[in-house]
Amino acid sequence: MKKGLLDILKGKFLVSGDAPKNWLFIIFASFLAAVMISSSHSADKKVHRIAALNEEVKELRSEFVDARSDVQRLKLESTITGTVAAKELYPSENPPKKIMVKSLNDAK
Structure with missing residues (x-):
């Protein structure tokens, strides 16, 4: 157990006979970590964009209410x-009078 841990700390697993398999796993794990970090940053950007758009919607809604009250x-x-x-x-001074026109079809 102690020898295995010491070999890992010294990095012997990277230069031993089956090192290409270890390197492939390290590269794959690094790629997955990069994808995960990129995805996290993208999600954070979207959250901030949504928050900014919600604030803009609130401002536009208040502008709309003000304009509507002015028009009313x-x-x-x-x-x-x-x-x-x-x-x-x-x-x-005199109220308007409604003029009714009867068409020929209504008279029948």
């Missing part, structure tokens, strides 16, 4: 009446 305020009858009153246009 501008559509109010009192606002429109005040705007056209400045141009000397006033609402009618």
Whole structure:
């Protein structure tokens, strides 16, 4: 046990007769570690991108709500009446009347 551990620490397994098999395993393990690290970095980038996009969505949603409230305020009858009153246009005193037209098909 002590000799095997000492051989590993000295690196004799890399220069012994079956060293190519050991080197292939070390290269394969190194490749897998590189792939794992790359995958982890990619996942972290995506998490940060998602967080940034969520913040942007919140900002755009608040902008939308502000704009919608402004438009609703501008559509109010009192606002429109005040705007056209400045141009000397006033609402009618008489309410509008609905005109009904009967077509020939309805008369039958």
